[in-house]
Amino acid sequence: MxxxxxxxxxxxxxxxxxxxxxxxxxxxxxxxxxxxxxxFLGGGSPQVHAWQRYHVRYYSMTLLFxxxxxxxxFMYPWAVVYVAExxxxxxxxxxxxxxxxxxxxYGWRExxxxxx
Amino acid sequence: xxxxxxxxFAARAPVPVFPAVGRDGExxxxxxxxxxxxxxxxxxxxxxxxxxxxxxxxxxRDSLARVHxxxxxxxxxLWWGTQPRADTGAALTVAAAESPETALRxxxxxxxxxxxxxxxHWLADEPPNPWRGRGDHGQGGEGxxxxxxxxxxxxxxxxxxxxxxxxxxxxxxxxxxxxPQLPPGLVLEITLQGDVIQSAAVVRPPFLxxxxxxxxxDRVLHEATPVAAIExxxxxxxxxxxxxxxxxxxxAPQAAxxxxxxxxxxxxxxxxxxxLRKTLRRAGAFAAIPAGLGPIDAAWAAELGGPxxxxxxxxxxxxxTAPAYRNLDFRTLCQSGGDVRARFTQWLDEAEQxxxxxxxxxxxxxxxxxxxxxxxxHRAPPSVYRLTDMLPGLEWGExxxxxxxxxxxxxxxxxxxxxxxx
Numbered sequence: 001m002x003x004x005x006x007x008x009x010x011x012x013x014x015x016x017x018x019x020x021x022x023x024x025x026x027x028x029x030x031x032x033x034x035x036x037x038x039x040f041l042g043g044g045s046p047q048v049h050a051w052q053r054y055h056v057r058y059y060s061m062t063l064l065f066x067x068x069x070x071x072x073x074f075m076y077p078w079a080v081v082y083v084a085e086x087x088x089x090x091x092x093x094x095x096x097x098x099x100x101x102x103x104x105x106y107g108w109r110e111x112x113x114x115x116x
Numbered sequence: 117x118x119x120x121x122x123x124x125f126a127a128r129a130p131v132p133v134f135p136a137v138g139r140d141g142e143x144x145x146x147x148x149x150x151x152x153x154x155x156x157x158x159x160x161x162x163x164x165x166x167x168x169x170x171x172x173x174x175x176x177r178d179s180l181a182r183v184h185x186x187x188x189x190x191x192x193x194l195w196w197g198t199q200p201r202a203d204t205g206a207a208l209t210v211a212a213a214e215s216p217e218t219a220l221r222x223x224x225x226x227x228x229x230x231x232x233x234x235x236x237h238w239l240a241d242e243p244p245n246p247w248r249g250r251g252d253h254g255q256g257g258e259g260x261x262x263x264x265x266x267x268x269x270x271x272x273x274x275x276x277x278x279x280x281x282x283x284x285x286x287x288x289x290x291x292x293x294x295x296p297q298l299p300p301g302l303v304l305e306i307t308l309q310g311d312v313i314q315s316a317a318v319v320r321p322p323f324l325x326x327x328x329x330x331x332x333x334d335r336v337l338h339e340a341t342p343v344a345a346i347e348x349x350x351x352x353x354x355x356x357x358x359x360x361x362x363x364x365x366x367x368a369p370q371a372a373x374x375x376x377x378x379x380x381x382x383x384x385x386x387x388x389x390x391x392l393r394k395t396l397r398r399a400g401a402f403a404a405i406p407a408g409l410g411p412i413d414a415a416w417a418a419e420l421g422g423p424x425x426x427x428x429x430x431x432x433x434x435x436x437t438a439p440a441y442r443n444l445d446f447r448t449l450c451q452s453g454g455d456v457r458a459r460f461t462q463w464l465d466e467a468e469q470x471x472x473x474x475x476x477x478x479x480x481x482x483x484x485x486x487x488x489x490x491x492x493x494h495r496a497p498p499s500v501y502r503l504t505d506m507l508p509g510l511e512w513g514e515x516x517x518x519x520x521x522x523x524x525x526x527x528x529x530x531x532x533x534x535x536x537x538x
Contacts, residue, residue: 044292
């Protein structure tokens with residue numbers, strides 16, 4: 001019971017501190033104005049919002065990383081049980097690697113192995 | 117009590133200043149930025165004081181107000197060699213000939229200890245594009261894509277991506293005139309996909325470098341001027357150009373060193389540039405400029421003249437035939453690439469050569485009104501070759517490097533008011 005009371009006290013203090021900080025910020029009349037929310041463009045102004053679809057150019061590297069990293073993540077525990085499970089484990093790992101290799105083949109087709 | 121003590125401690129730190137550079141405000145700012153008591157920052161978000169240096173065009177007033185409003189509180193403005201805005205009340209001004217260092221120090225101290233109240237906003241405190249309550253659900257726009265102003269214009273952008281064909285949303289914005297990475301005054305409307313420039317157009321041209329009757333290259337029009345003074349001014353000009361390019365490469369200490377060296381040269385110091393060059397090589401400045409970036413062809417180089425032309429292997433220099441240089445064993449230096457790296461190297465080579473000539477010149481002088489090889493090439497009407505034609509397809513950083521690889525006069529000629537992109 002006493003532990004719960006202690007936790008509740010900590011929670012109340014944390015919430016009170018948070019609210020107090022918010023209240024202090026309210027008391028400061030220098031709130032963020034609308035021009036401050038606009039990105040800095042050296043005095044220029046944007047025509048559209050920056051919230052938009054952006055080209056993640058490292059996506060191909062991410063794909064490759066996930067393909068190989070997931071492979072290794074499952075291979076370590078698989079190596080432990082392989083001796084006990086035998087041929088069944090081998091077949092399951094073969095299926096798993098086949099599925100993953102499709103991702104690697106896709107990446108290959110997209111040219112992620114070409115060094116630029 | 118505790119706050120004022122903290123404020124006094126904070127006020128001892130270097131003053132974070134964001135410079136808004138107007139007409140003829142750049143060189144004196146270069147000199148001021150060397151003061152150890154100041155920290156010239158690249159964004160108003162990091163600054164407490166807006167330093168307006170040089171005259172502000174009427175068209176740039178709103179931009180200045182926008183930059184001012186983007187400074188975090190507490191903030192203040194100091195007008196250096198320019199008329200303050202009419203509506204700012206008791207504005208703080210410093211004459212162009214004076215250094216504002218003490219005024220900035222004092223202003224910063226008062227700002228942090230409560231002696232100077234933070235300035236209010238100059239622009240109306242409303243979003244640039246009102247959106248609240250618009251649309252069926254007050255989402256800020258109309259239609260499925262969100263629409264104007266803050267949604268997507270259309271399902272797919274009108275232009276394909278220039279790099280790998282994967283078309284995503286385009287971002288169009290006006291950059292400048294107070295963007296530290298661009299020449300002062302230049303406003304470009306740039307359309308980006310990611311960080312690749314799709315198109316660029318000049319909205320407002322950069323400031324033409326002003327004429328200063330006491331500067332050697334203008335003095336020679338009125339009186340005989342020593343070759344040494346001319347060559348020192350050339351070396352200082354080139355080093356300041358190098359410093360601007362180094363700033364874009366994020367090599368701020370090396371840029372400051374170039375500016376310091378330029379100042380020493382102007383004040384008559386005898387400087388060996390070899391150690392500076394070695395520092396730049398070790399810092400990776402040459403390697404950081406992509407090979408073959410921003411090339412200009414022979415016709416383009418001939419049109420620009422000056423170091424940009426010599427960097428494109430055009431050995432044209434008035435000093436070859438000038439009588440004052442006859443005994444100085446002058447030979448024209450050239451680079452072969454015609455790209456950004458070649459222009460960067462050319463500036464350094466010519467600065468080194470100019471200092472050697474200044475040492476050897478003794479009291480040789482150039483006659484009044486004699487033709488002189490200026491450090492900035494031809495000053496002529498706008499060129500048919502346009503900066504905005506170079507930028508599409510370049511990444512943002514490459515584009516900034518390309519622009520910075522031309523001196524102010526060349527940029528002025530290549531970036532007249534946007535008539536090329538209707």
